[in-house]
Amino acid sequence: MKFRTRELKKWTRRCVAATCAALMAVGPGLMQASAGIGPNDENTKTPIKHVILIIGENRSFDHVFGTFRPVKGQTVWNLRSEGIVNADGSPGPNFDQAKQYKAEDYGSYSISPKKIGPYATLVPPNTDGAPTTPFFNKIATAKDVEPALPLGAYDLLLIGGTDLPGGVVDTRFPSGLQDGPFDISKYVSYNDYTGSPVHRFFQMWQQLDCDMSAATPDNPSGCQADLFPWVEVTMGAGNNGASKPANFTNESTHEGSLSMGFYNSAEGDVSYFTQLAHQYALSDNYHQAIMGGTGANHIAIGYGTTMFYANPDGSPGTPPINQIENPNPQPHTNNWYTQDGYGGGSYINCADDTQPGIGNIDAYLAALPYKVLNACETKEYYLVNNYNPGYLGDGTPAPLGPTDFTVPPSTQPNLGTLLNHHQVSWKYYGEGWQSGKENSVFCNICNPFLYSTQIMTSAAQRAAHLGGIEALYSDLQGGTLPAVSIVKPDGYLDGHPASSKFELFEAFCKKIIEMTKANPGLWKDTAIVITVDEGGGYYDSGYVQPVDFFGDGTRIPMLVVSPYSKGGRVVHAYYDHVSFDKFVETNWSLGPISARSRDTLPNPTTASNPYIPTNSPAIGDLMDMFVFP
Numbered sequence: 342m343k344f345r346t347r348e349l350k351k352w353t354r355r356c357v358a359a360t361c362a363a364l365m366a367v368g369p370g371l372m373q374a375s376a377g378i379g380p381n382d383e384n385t386k387t388p389i390k391h392v393i394l395i396i397g398e399n400r401s402f403d404h405v406f407g408t409f410r411p412v413k414g415q416t417v418w419n420l421r422s423e424g425i426v427n428a429d430g431s432p433g434p435n436f437d438q439a440k441q442y443k444a445e446d447y448g449s450y451s452i453s454p455k456k457i458g459p460y461a462t463l464v465p466p467n468t469d470g471a472p473t474t475p476f477f478n479k480i481a482t483a484k485d486v487e488p489a490l491p492l493g494a495y496d497l498l499l500i501g502g503t504d505l506p507g508g509v510v511d512t513r514f515p516s517g518l519q520d521g522p523f524d525i526s527k528y529v530s531y532n533d534y535t536g537s538p539v540h541r542f543f544q545m546w547q548q549l550d551c552d553m554s555a556a557t558p559d560n561p562s563g564c565q566a567d568l569f570p571w572v573e574v575t576m577g578a579g580n581n582g583a584s585k586p587a588n589f590t591n592e593s594t595h596e597g598s599l600s601m602g603f604y605n606s607a608e609g610d611v612s613y614f615t616q617l618a619h620q621y622a623l624s625d626n627y628h629q630a631i632m633g634g635t636g637a638n639h640i641a642i643g644y645g646t647t648m649f650y651a652n653p654d655g656s657p658g659t660p661p662i663n664q665i666e667n668p669n670p671q672p673h674t675n676n677w678y679t680q681d682g683y684g685g686g687s688y689i690n691c692a693d694d695t696q697p698g699i700g701n702i703d704a705y706l707a708a709l710p711y712k713v714l715n716a717c718e719t720k721e722y723y724l725v726n727n728y729n730p731g732y733l734g735d736g737t738p739a740p741l742g743p744t745d746f747t748v749p750p751s752t753q754p755n756l757g758t759l760l761n762h763h764q765v766s767w768k769y770y771g772e773g774w775q776s777g778k779e780n781s782v783f784c785n786i787c788n789p790f791l792y793s794t795q796i797m798t799s800a801a802q803r804a805a806h807l808g809g810i811e812a813l814y815s816d817l818q819g820g821t822l823p824a825v826s827i828v829k830p831d832g833y834l835d836g837h838p839a840s841s842k843f844e845l846f847e848a849f850c851k852k853i854i855e856m857t858k859a860n861p862g863l864w865k866d867t868a869i870v871i872t873v874d875e876g877g878g879y880y881d882s883g884y885v886q887p888v889d890f891f892g893d894g895t896r897i898p899m900l901v902v903s904p905y906s907k908g909g910r911v912v913h914a915y916y917d918h919v920s921f922d923k924f925v926e927t928n929w930s931l932g933p934i935s936a937r938s939r940d941t942l943p944n945p946t947t948a949s950n951p952y953i954p955t956n957s958p959a960i961g962d963l964m965d966m967f968v969f970p
Contacts, residue, residue, distance in 0.1 A: 378766055378821075378823075378824075379760075379764045379765045379766035379767075379823070379824060380764045381763055381764045381765050381929065382765055382766055382823075382824040384929065384930065385928050385929055386927060386928055386929075386930065387905075387928055387964075387967065387969050388866055388905060388969060388970075389866060389867070389868045389903070389905065389928055389967070390824065390866040390867070391822050391823075391824055391825075391826070391863065391866060391867040391868070392824070392825055392826070392867070392868045392869075392870065392924065392925065392928070393822075393826045393827075393828060393853070393857070393867065393868070393869045393870065394642075394826065394827045394828065394870045394872070394921055395828045395829075395830075395849075395850055395853065395869065395870070395871045395872075396639070396642070396787070396827070396828070396829055396872060396873065396874055397830065397835050397836040397837075397843075397846040397849075397850075397871075397872070397873040397874070398635065398835040398836050398837035398838075398841065398846070398873055398874055398877065399537065399540060399635075399836070399837050399838055399873060399874065399875060399876070399877025399878075399879075400836060400838075400843060400873050400876065400877050400879060400897065400898060401876035401877065401879035401880065401881035401895045401896060401897060401898075402419070402625060402627075402876075402881050402883060402895070402896035402897055402898050403419055403420050403522070403603055403879070403880060403881045403882055403883070403896070404602065404603045404604065404876070404877070404879040404880070404881070405603075405604060405606070405611055405614065405843065405898045406419055406606060406611070406614075406615075406618070406623070406625070406898060407419050407420035407421065407426065407522065407603040407604070407605070407606075408420060408421045408426065408428055408430060408603075408605045408606055408607035408608070409421070409606045409607070409615060409618065409623075410428070410607060411618070411619070411623070411909060411911045412619055412908075412909035415909060415910060415911045416911060417623075417625050417911045418625050418626070418882070418883055418913070418952060419625065419882070420433075420439070420522055420603065420882060421433070421607070423435055423438060423882055424436075424438075425438055425439045425521070425522060425882060426522055426524070426603075428607045428608075429524075429605075429607070429608065430523075430524025430526075430527060430603075430605045430607075430608065431524070432519055432521060436519070436521050437521070438882070439521040439522050439566075439567075439601075439880065439882060440459050440520055440521055440567060441459065441460055441463070441520055441521065441567055441568065441569055441570050441571065441598075441601065441880075442456040442457070442458065442459050442460070442567050442568060442571065443456070443457050443458060443459070443460060443571050444456045444457060444568055444571050444676075445457055445675055446547075446575075446670055446675060446676040447670055447673075447674070447675060448669070448670065449669050449670075449697075449701070450543065450668040450669050450670070450678075450697060450698040450701055451547075451701050452546040452547055452549070452550070452551055452552075452701055452702055452705060453547075453550050453551060453552040453705070454547065454568075454676070456567075456568075459520050460520040460570065460598075461520070462516070462517045462518055462519065462520060463518040463519070463520055463521075463523070463570060463597075463598035463601060464570055464573075464574050464591045464592070464597045464598045465510045465511065465514060465516055465518070465592070465597045465598070466510075466511045466514050466535070466536060466596075466597040466598055466599045466602065467508065467509065467510060467511055467536055467592055467594075467595045467596050467597040467599065468503050468505050468506065468507055468508060468509055468510075468511045468536050468595070469507065469508065469536025469537050469595045469596055469599065469838075469839055470507055470508075470536065470537060470595075470839040470840070471502075471503050471507065471511075471534040471535055471536050471537075471838075471839045472502050472503065472534055472839075472840075473502050473503055473504060473505060473506060473507070474502040474504075475498060475499050475500060475501055475502045475534075476498060476833060477498045477499055478499060479499070480495045480496065480498075480499065483495050483498040483499065486833075487831070487833055487834070488772075488810060488811065489772055489810050489830060489831070489834055489849050489852065490834065490845070490848050490849065490852065491848055491851055491852045491855070494845075494848040494851075497532065497842065497844060497845055497848065498833065498845070500532050500533075501530070501532045501533040501534045501842060502533075502534060503533070503534060503535075507595070508595040509592075509595075510592060510597065511529075511535070511536065511597070513528055513529050513533075514528045514529070515528065518598070518601075521601065522601050522602070522603050522880055523601055523602055523603070524602075524603060524604075524605050524608075525602040525603060525604055525605075526604060526605050526608065526610050527605075531604060531609075531610045531611075531842075531843075531844055532842070532844065533842070534838075534839060534842060535599065535602070535838055535839070536595070536596060536597075536599050536838060536839055537596075537599065537837065537838035537839040537840075537877065537878075538569075538573055538596055538599045538600040538838070538877060538878030538879060539572060539573055539576070539577050539578045539579075539594075539596060539600075539878045540578075540633065540634045540875055540876065540877050540878035541578060541579060541633050541634055541681065541725075541726055542631070542632045542633035542634075542637070542666070542689075542725035542726055542891075543632075543666065543668040543678070543681065543698055544572045544576060544578075544878070545632040545633060545878070545894055545895075546632050546702060547568055547571075547572045547676075548566065548568050548569045548572045548600070548878065549564040549565070549566050549568075549632075549885060549894075549895070550564065550565040550566065550567050550568045551563055551564040551565070551705055551885075551887070552565065552705070553705065553708040553709065558950075559884075559950060559953070560884060561709075561710065561953060561957075562709065562884070562885055562886060562887055564884075564885045566880060566881065566882065566885075566895075569598075569600040569601060569878070569879075569880045570597070570598040570600060570601060571676075572676070573594060573596040573597065573598065573599065573600055573878070574591040574592075574593075574594055574596065574597065574598075575594075575675055575676040575677065576594065576676050576677060576678055576681070577593075577594025577595070577596050578594070578596070579678075579681045579686075580677065580678060580681055581680075581681070581686070582663070582679065582680045582681075582686065584671065585671060585674050585677040599838075599878075599879075600878050600879050600880050601879075601880050602879070603879070603880075604843070611843065611844075611847070612847075613844075613847040613848070613850075613851055614847055614850075614871075614898070614900065617854075617871075617900050617902055618900060618909065618911075619909045620907065620909060621900060621901060621902045621903065621906045621907055621908075621909070622900065622901045622903075622906035622907075622908070622909075622910045622911075622912055622966045622967070623898075623899070623900055623909075623910070623911050623912070624899040624900075624901075624911075624912050624913075624914070624916055624966065625883070625896070625911055625912070625913060626883065626884070626896065626912070626913050626914060626915050626916060626952050627872065627896060627897060627898070627899035627916040627917065627920070628883075628885065628886075628892070628893040628894060628895065628896050628897065628915075628916065628917040628918075629874065629875035629876055629892065629893065629894040629895060629897050629917065629918065630642070630888075630891070630892050630893060630894070630917040630918035630919055630939070631647065631725065631875070631891045631892045631894065632725070632891060632892050632894045633725050633726050633875070633891075633894075634726050634727050634874075634875060635727055635784070635786055635787060635874050635875065636724065636726060636727035636728060636786040636787075637724060637725050637726060637727070637891070638874040638875045638918060639786065639787045639788070639789050639874055640724065640789050640792065641891075641917075641918050641919060641939075642756070642789060642827070642918045642919070642921060642922065643755045643756055643757070643789020643790060643792075643793075644753055644754070644755045644756070644789060644934060644935075644938065645755075645756070645919050645922050645933065645934040645935060645938025645939050645940045646716060646919075646934075646935065646937060646938040646939060647716065647723040647724060647725070647891055648723065648724050648748060648751055648753060648792060649718075649721040649722060649723050649724075649751075649753075650688055650721075650722040650723075650724070650748070650749060651749045651750070651751050651752070651753075652749070653749075655751070655752040655794075657718070657720050657721040657722070658722075658749070659720075659722060660688045660722050661742070661743035663680070663686070663743055664686060664687060664688050664728075664743070664746065665680070665686060665688050665689070665690070665722065666678075666680055666681055666686040666687060666688065666689050666697070666698065666725070667679040667680040667681075667686065667697040667698070668681060668697060668698040669697045669698065679697070687724055687725060687726040687727065687728050687746075688722040688723060688724055688725070689722065689723055689725055690717075690720070690721070690722050690723075691703075691716075691717035691723060691890045691891075692717040692718055692719045692720070692721065693719075702890060703890075705887075706887060706890065709887060709957075711957045711958065713887055713888060713889050713890070713958055714888055714889040714937075714939065714941075714942065714958050715889070715937070716889035716890055716891060716937060717889075717890050723891070724748055725891065727786050728746050728747060728748045728786070729745070729746060729747040729748065729785060729786060730747070730748055730785055730786060730788065730791035730792040731747060731748050731749050731750035731751060731791070731792050731794075731797070732750060732791050732792070732793075732797035732798075733777050734774065734775065734776050734777035734778070734779055734785075734791070734803075734807075735776055735777030735778075735803075736777075736797050736798060736799075736800065736803060737777065738750060748792055750792070750793075750794045750797070751792045751793060751794060752793075752794050752795065753793075753935070754934050754935050755789060755790065755793055755795075755796075755934060756789075756825075756922055756925065756934060757769075757790050757793065757795075757796055757806060758793070758795050758796070759926075759931055759932075759934050760824075760825060760925075760929075760931070761802075763929065763930075763931050765824050765825065765929050765931070766823035766824045766825070767806060767823050767824060767825040767826070767827075768805070768806050768807070768808055768812075768816075768823045768825075768826055768827075769788055769789075769790055769806060769807055769808070769826075769827045769829075770808050770809065770810060770812060770813040770826060770827070770828045770829070771783060771784065771787065771788050771807070771808075771809065771810075771828075771829045772809060772810040772829060772830050772831040772834070773809065773810075773831045774807060774808060774809035774810075774812075775809070776803070776807075780831075781832075782831040782832035782833055783831055783832075784829055784831065784832065784835070787829045787874070788807070788829065790806065790807065810828075810830075810831075813826070813828060813853070814856060817853070817856045817857055817860060817863065818856065818859075818860065820860065820862065820863060822863060822867075824929065825925055828853065830846065830849045833845065834846060834848070834849040835849075836873065837877075838877060846873075850869075850871050853869070854869060854902055857869060864904065865904060866904075867903065868901055868902070868903035868905070868906065868967070869901070869902040869903065870899065870900070870901055870921060870924075870963070871898075871899065871900040871901075871902065872897060872898060872899040872900075872918075873897050873898060874897075875894060875895075875897060876894060876895035876896070876897050879895075881895040881896045883895070883896035883952070884952050884953055886915060886953070886954060886957055886958065886959075887958070888917065888939060888942070888957075888958040888960065889939070889958070892917070893917050899916070901963070901966040901967070903967065905967040905968060905969055906966055906967050906968070907968075908968070910966075910968075912965050912966050913951040913952050914944075914945060914947075914951070914961040914965040915945045915952065915953070915954050915959065915960060915961060916960055916961045916963060917939070917960050919938065919939040919940050919942075919960060920960050920961050920962060920963050921963065922934060922938075922939075922940045923940045923944075923960065923961070923962035923963070924962050924963040924964065926940055926962075927962045927964065939960060942958055942959055942960050943956055943959045944959060944960075944961050944962055945957075945959035945960065945961055946959070
């Protein structure tokens with residue numbers, strides 16, 4: 342799980358040259374925190390003076406909006422529109438388009454292993470880590486612990502346990518599910534907890550099964566998305582280098598075919614977000630930036646790229662050997678990785694194609710009809726999964742060593758340092774923030790600024806730019822909201838499968854939206870962007886554009902709620918998480934975070950297919966989500 346709470350240094354060569362020169366000329370004084378409104382907050386290219394990014398957890402677009410029907414005149418790419426499923430969630434005429442396969446991968450890692458035929462029926466879903474009983478048994482107790490729900494939503498925390506042990510076949514689902522996506526709510530209520538599929542870097546590459554021999558004009562990357570259950574049942578969420586257990590079965594990873602489940606908005610699931618999509622703007626082409634999980638994708642939002650393992654002076658270093666991934670199968674095993682898992686194996690040296698797993702991905706990327714962004718530098722080891730940030734909440738360096746699984750403090754430029762340089766106000770609101778005394782459901786790996794030396798070694802910076810959910814509510818009501826806000830719920834409300842429910846994330850967002858609307862002076866120039874960190878390992882039918890070695894990954898839901906995004910439009914422009922950075926940079930005329938971050942990529946151009954950039958690699962700046970006067 343991700344709930345592991347744990348002097349300005351020289352800039353690295355990743356800085357944009359002009360920005361670095363300015364920063365070094367001004368020195369540490371530039372980094373002093375400013376109270377209240379920034380001098381350049383009003384200097385925007387659009388009427389938007391405040392943007393709020395709310396980030397939930399682990400749901401793909403089709404998992405949430407697979408049966409969504411847009412307002413008249415709009416189209417959407419989802420399971421229903423593709424004919425994969427019908428509006429009632431049953432298999433559609435093109436159900437076979439989502440057929441899933443078994444495969445073999447012995448000897449060396451492959452992102453497109455040899456397929457040996459489809460599943461006759463899906464492996465039964467597993468309970469994984471879903472709670473047997475709810476986390477709370479009284480509304481009063483829930484209110485004391487959890488401040489971030491509307492008053493009428495607290496009963497959601499008291500219902501939905503599986504009534505089953507963890508890590509067993511989930512008998513709420515029938516055996517013999519057809520090989521393809523299945524409607525969860527035919528068997529399990531939208532109010533209920535379910536297990537969590539695997540969502541890690543090398544596993545996600547395999548799930549997508551990208552192969553240029555399978556490329557078509559409508560799928561020029563050749564990613565077939567047909568190995569989701571196979572990866573779940575052969576490898577799952579990681580092994581920390583352990584040997585494959587004796588008597589291994591398809592349920593030994595405690596997942597089964599959880600990845601193929603979707604909620605049915607046409608039948609009443611995801612009702613609040615469906616309402617928002619009909620009233621405001623929905624993207625059906627927004628993607629997780631990094632293959633893999635929570636930490637790497639939040640870092641991508643904060644830094645516009647991945648983060649490398651750093652020495653104390655900020656230069657690239659080499660992590661402990663047990664923290665370097667090796668996805669080559671152990672001898673005589675089918676896809677049981679040599680080194681993986683949360684505790685060990687989360688760095689890769691992708692500039693060296695002799696390293697395990699690297700050459701196979703490089704060969705695929707080299708076969709693309711365009712050149713991907715170079716995101717891999719010699720001797721740099723990049724974090725691709727979840728490790729604790731370099732600082733505790735009070736600015737103390739976190740414990741660092743072979744068994745601490747902590748990212749060393751980083752001096753890489755980030756969105757916060759960019760906004761500081763241009764004197765635009767910003768704040769990260771993480772529910773549960775207590776300046777170093779955070780509880781177990783505060784998501785430390787979700788705050789990209791906890792990795793940053795420039796932010797965390799300054800008490801003034803921490804005070805100005807890091808806050809909790811109560812601080813957000815106060816700023817919404819008091820008219821003191823900064824220009825740029827990033828908001829993260831705690832583990833009860835973030836929508837993460839097993840530990841949360843997606844309707845709890847909907848309720849969390851509803852409270853913020855209603856509080857914003859209750860302040861007319863704020864609402865008139867605010868945009869609220871709602872998304873999740875990554876697809877959570879759930880199947881999705883959308884196009885995936887490889888941008889660099891690290892991604893993109895599957896589509897994920899994204900809504901924009903604003904007076905300038907009304908009308909129920911569905912926007913097809915290609916986006917990923919760094920598109921949020923591009924919006925901020927465009928709106929406030931900032932320039933990119935660094936010379937190698939993805940915000941240097943162009944906005945996409947398209948031809949007959951609005952989903953596929955003709956100038957790949959390209960990601961949009963979210964401006965298409967708005968209609969400005």
